[in-house]
Amino acid sequence: MPNRIITFLKLHKVSLILMVICLAFYYTFAYHLERTDFIKLIALFAAIFFLCFKLIQFEKWNFKFLLAVGILFRLTFLFAEPNLSQDFYRFIWDGELVRNGINPYLFLPDDLIQQKDLLVANAQVLYEGMGSLSARHFSNYPPLNQFTFALATLLGGKSILGSVIAMRCTIILADIGIVYFGRKLLKTLNRSPHLIFWYFLNPLIIIELTGNLHFEGVMLFFFVWALYLLSVNKWMFAAVICAFSISVKLVPLMFLPLFLMYLGLKKSVFFYLIVATTSILLLIPFFAPEFISNYSETVGLWFSNFEFNAGLYNLIKKIAVLDGAKPWELIKTYGKITPYLVIATTLFLTFFGKNEKLQNVITNMLWVLTLYYFLSATVHPWYIIFLVLLAIFTEYRYALLWSGVVILSYFAYSLSDYKENLWLLAIEYILLYGFLIYEIITVGGKKVLFRKKDGSNYASSN
Numbered sequence: 001m002p003n004r005i006i007t008f009l010k011l012h013k014v015s016l017i018l019m020v021i022c023l024a025f026y027y028t029f030a031y032h033l034e035r036t037d038f039i040k041l042i043a044l045f046a047a048i049f050f051l052c053f054k055l056i057q058f059e060k061w062n063f064k065f066l067l068a069v070g071i072l073f074r075l076t077f078l079f080a081e082p083n084l085s086q087d088f089y090r091f092i093w094d095g096e097l098v099r100n101g102i103n104p105y106l107f108l109p110d111d112l113i114q115q116k117d118l119l120v121a122n123a124q125v126l127y128e129g130m131g132s133l134s135a136r137h138f139s140n141y142p143p144l145n146q147f148t149f150a151l152a153t154l155l156g157g158k159s160i161l162g163s164v165i166a167m168r169c170t171i172i173l174a175d176i177g178i179v180y181f182g183r184k185l186l187k188t189l190n191r192s193p194h195l196i197f198w199y200f201l202n203p204l205i206i207i208e209l210t211g212n213l214h215f216e217g218v219m220l221f222f223f224v225w226a227l228y229l230l231s232v233n234k235w236m237f238a239a240v241i242c243a244f245s246i247s248v249k250l251v252p253l254m255f256l257p258l259f260l261m262y263l264g265l266k267k268s269v270f271f272y273l274i275v276a277t278t279s280i281l282l283l284i285p286f287f288a289p290e291f292i293s294n295y296s297e298t299v300g301l302w303f304s305n306f307e308f309n310a311g312l313y314n315l316i317k318k319i320a321v322l323d324g325a326k327p328w329e330l331i332k333t334y335g336k337i338t339p340y341l342v343i344a345t346t347l348f349l350t351f352f353g354k355n356e357k358l359q360n361v362i363t364n365m366l367w368v369l370t371l372y373y374f375l376s377a378t379v380h381p382w383y384i385i386f387l388v389l390l391a392i393f394t395e396y397r398y399a400l401l402w403s404g405v406v407i408l409s410y411f412a413y414s415l416s417d418y419k420e421n422l423w424l425l426a427i428e429y430i431l432l433y434g435f436l437i438y439e440i441i442t443v444g445g446k447k448v449l450f451r452k453k454d455g456s457n458y459a460s461s462n
Helices: 002-011 013-031 038-059 063-075 087-099 123-135 143-156 160-188 193-200 203-211 216-231 235-246 251-263 265-286 291-304 312-322 327-352 358-375 381-391 398-414 422-442
Strands: 447-451 457-461
Touching (some): 013 203, 038 398, 063 160, 087 160, 160 203, 203 216, 203 381, 203 398, 216 235, 216 358, 235 251, 251 327, 251 358, 312 358, 398 422
Antiparallel strands (some): 447 457
C-alpha cells in the first residue's frame, strides 16, 4: 500500500499541487472575500479557472481523481454563507412558509413580517437579508423548488447556517448526479465522457451553485437525466423527470417543442401530456385562485423591469436613448417583444432544425437558450450554467468562454449604487461574439473527433 501511494504521488505530483492551490483559492473565495472587492474577486476567479483547465488537461482520463477533486472543491464552501448573492435568504423564508403550511405564492414578505405570531424562524434576519426588492414580490420559485427549500429548513433545525448547509448538500448531490448521467449520455452520443468535467470543475458552476446556492444544478440534474432516458428510448419516464426539472426552474419549458420531430407526433402528444400532468400534480398543493395572477406578475418582472449584464439590450438602449427614448418605457416594450422572438426561433428550429437525432435536438436547445440570453435584459452569471452543460454535448465551446468572462459583470456589486461598467460588459460580449462567430465558421457542419484513451476516436457531427 505505501508503495502504491508513493507511486501515485509521483505520477500525479503536478496535479496534486494544482489541486492544493485551488483549494486554498476556493477557501479564500468562500471565507475571506467581500463582493465589493472586485479586483480580488476577479483575480481569484481567473486563477482558479486557469488551474482547473490545467487539471482537466492533465487528468482527463482519471475519472476518480477529477470526481474527488470536484467534490473537495465544493466541500470547501460547506460552512460559508453565500457572499455573492442574497437569494438564499428568500429560499429559507419560502421554505419556512411551506413547512408551516403557508403558501409563498399568496403572501408578500412585506405583509407577513408585520404579523406578531408569524411562524418563521429568524424572520427578521431573513426579511432584511432578502432585500426590499424580493420582499415586495410574491415568490417566483416553482413547486419542486419550494419543497426543496422546506426540506432544507426542516433539516436545518431553525438555523440559517443549518439550512444553508442542507441546501448546499442537495446541490452537491445534484452535481454528482449530473456527472453520472452526463457521462452516460456522452457515451450514448458517442462523445468522450471526460467532457463532463468541463461542467463539474468549472469555477462558475462551483461558485454559483455550491457557493451561492442557486438551484440551476438541481434543475439540470433532472434535465440531463431526462435527456439520457430519451437517448435510450425511455421517453415516458423521461417526461416525468423533465416535469421535475421544469418544477425546479421554468427554463426547460422553452425546449419542449424541439422534441416533436425527435419523438414523432404520436409519442410527442403523450410526452407532453405526461409532462403537463406531472407538473400539475406538483402544483396542486400550492394552487389557489390568486396563484396564476400573482405568479405571472412576478415572472413578468424579469422581462420588463430588471437590467443586469445585458448584451444586445444595452446597445439598443444606448441608441434609443440618444434618439430620445425613455429607458423605463423602452425596457417594458423590449420585454414584451423578446418572448415572441424566442418563441418564433424555437418553432423555426422545431420544424427546420433536423431534430430526428438527439444530438441535433441538444444543439438546437443551445441555440434557443443562447438567443434568449443574448436578447435578455437580465443575464445573471449563474444563468450561463445551463449553456455550459448543453455545450459539452455539442461541438461548440463558446459557452465555456462565457462562463469565464461573465465574472466581469460582478463589477456592479463593487459600487454602492450597483452601477454597471459598460466598458467591461463590452469586453465580455466582444470576446463572446467574436469566438461564437469563429466557431460557427470553423465548427459548423464539420466532423469533430475526440480521441479515446486507447487511441481510437469518438466521432460526432453537427
